[in-house]
Amino acid sequence: MSWITKTFSSSIGRKIIMAVTGLFLCTFLVVHLVGNLQLFNADNGAAFNAYSEFMGHNPLIRTMEIVLVLGFGFHIYEGLALAAKNRAARGNQRYVVDHIEQNSSWHSRSMALLGSIVLFFLIVHLYNFFGSLRFTDVPRDANGNEDAYALVLAAFKDPLYVLLYVVGQVALLYHLLHGFSSAFQTLGLTHRKYTPAIKFIGYGFSIVVCAAFAAMPIYFYFFK
Amino acid sequence: MAGSNPNAKPMNLTLKVWRQKNRNAQGGIVDYQVKDISPDMSFLEMLDVLNEDLLRQGEEPVAFDHDCREGICGSCNLFINGRAHGPEPGTTTCQLHMRKFNDGDTITIEPWRANAFPVNKDLSVDRSAFDRIIQAGGYISVNTGGTPDANEIPIPKDIADRAFEAATCIACGACVASCKNASAMLFVSAKVSQLALLPQGHVERKSRVENMVAQMDKEGFGACTNIGSCAAECPVGISLENIAILNREFLSAKATSNNLA
Numbered sequence A: 001m002s003w004i005t006k007t008f009s010s011s012i013g014r015k016i017i018m019a020v021t022g023l024f025l026c027t028f029l030v031v032h033l034v035g036n037l038q039l040f041n042a043d044n045g046a047a048f049n050a051y052s053e054f055m056g057h058n059p060l061i062r063t064m065e066i067v068l069v070l071g072f073g074f075h076i077y078e079g080l081a082l083a084a085k086n087r088a089a090r091g092n093q094r095y096v097v098d099h100i101e102q103n104s105s106w107h108s109r110s111m112a113l114l115g116s117i118v119l120f121f122l123i124v125h126l127y128n129f130f131g132s133l134r135f136t137d138v139p140r141d142a143n144g145n146e147d148a149y150a151l152v153l154a155a156f157k158d159p160l161y162v163l164l165y166v167v168g169q170v171a172l173l174y175h176l177l178h179g180f181s182s183a184f185q186t187l188g189l190t191h192r193k194y195t196p197a198i199k200f201i202g203y204g205f206s207i208v209v210c211a212a213f214a215a216m217p218i219y220f221y222f223f224k
Numbered sequence B: 001m002a003g004s005n006p007n008a009k010p011m012n013l014t015l016k017v018w019r020q021k022n023r024n025a026q027g028g029i030v031d032y033q034v035k036d037i038s039p040d041m042s043f044l045e046m047l048d049v050l051n052e053d054l055l056r057q058g059e060e061p062v063a064f065d066h067d068c069r070e071g072i073c074g075s076c077n078l079f080i081n082g083r084a085h086g087p088e089p090g091t092t093t094c095q096l097h098m099r100k101f102n103d104g105d106t107i108t109i110e111p112w113r114a115n116a117f118p119v120n121k122d123l124s125v126d127r128s129a130f131d132r133i134i135q136a137g138g139y140i141s142v143n144t145g146g147t148p149d150a151n152e153i154p155i156p157k158d159i160a161d162r163a164f165e166a167a168t169c170i171a172c173g174a175c176v177a178s179c180k181n182a183s184a185m186l187f188v189s190a191k192v193s194q195l196a197l198l199p200q201g202h203v204e205r206k207s208r209v210e211n212m213v214a215q216m217d218k219e220g221f222g223a224c225t226n227i228g229s230c231a232a233e234c235p236v237g238i239s240l241e242n243i244a245i246l247n248r249e250f251l252s253a254k255a256t257s258n259n260l261a
């Protein structure tokens, strides 16, 4: 093994992969959210469809899409593999009485569970929108753009989808409440001057982003 | 006895103790009653009472580790009522007093649980994995010869203080025992950051962190997920900041050392 593969197969190296991909996925969330805010425009989706058409065909975006898939791939693979390895490190004999809830928070201990809920949401979500737009012929709107807005309207008529999307965002919220600041700690970026601000920004980021995403299905279900 | 409380009433307790004959045997919880326990006793003295009872009845006493009985050796490792060293923060088991419990309580006592800490017998575990991690790099090189003057190397007070805080680690393993992932990173980070902060540690700075982390992985400890159980249960208050320093030291050593292996 070269020093590079050795570094990234060590316990700390694998955590660094988790942190870097996790923070990269956070930047993706920002881009995705800003674009999707067009859904709240009162223009029957004209701006949203134009944006969606642009995202589907711009070569730079299409290249970043590959990086994004790799980011998700590494994050999910390493996350689940590390969770399995960590579980095994504890051994087969568990504590008969364990009050771990007295020394740590539930969501920080449940990153793999929360991530798996997000993963389930992600698969359904890709099937709902990305799959239809990329792999099927979708009717076009008045401006000749693929009518992604109509897909959103149709999907969020179904209360089951609305529920799944909200649950997905709650899981993501708790994943990020721990994950955002945890990633800085993993990268060694902990300092008494900056860490309080990182924690504050992490909480704010998680709440704002997840609430805005969750507002979309709720808005469409009740007001459209 | 000086400082004892004459009004403190003796207690009767039910103990649920993990008994295991040897490393390969199947263990299990066994119930015992102990009577007339003084609230002024330490937890280990209470176990001494149990063992004297067991010896009188011709039974095998419960094996548990202890040495200094004053919180400095790190050997009195018991998982008490679901917490490392019991429910009191900032104490080892030998510093835990029976006055923290009530008459009639049931107390569950288990050994540290981690693949890298196999149970030798009953409550006694093998923590030699920690010794091997220290051997891999937890030392500094010094020249022999005349005694150097004290304070010959200037070290800023805040650096000296932080190194000293990290140096207070007694290697008890409560961090591993309480971590959901059985990760040893708080222990390793205390050693690495103590020596990285001080000029005396700089000779082996890069090889130390590379070798200690490699040994830590080889012993089968888990990877840190920044949950923080370790720091919350640490009897001497080693902080999570040390783990960030460890991660930083590791990354910069890997990126800049001449070690291609």
Ligand code: HEM
Residues within 6 Å of the ligand: A015, A018, A019, A020, A021, A022, A023, A025, A026, A029, A075, A076, A079, A080, A082, A083, A111, A112, A114, A115, A116, A118, A119, A122, A175, A176, A178, A179, A180, A182, A183, A184, A186, A187, B223, B224, B225, B226
């Ligand atoms: C948009 C989606 C996601 C974002 C923004 C995200 C972000 C993050 C961040 C920032 C961390 C902290 C890394 C660290 O502690 O160093 C993390 C940890 C983790 N993520 Fe995600 N994540 C996402 C989706 C997922 C998915 C789909 C899974 C799949 C199961 C997952 C599993 C995990 C696990 C298990 C951890 C803990 C790893 C550890 O601490 O060792 N995540 N995530």
Ligand code: FES
Residues within 6 Å of the ligand: B065, B066, B067, B068, B069, B070, B071, B072, B073, B074, B075, B076, B092, B093, B094, B095
């Ligand atoms: S017996 Fe030495 S620390 Fe408790």
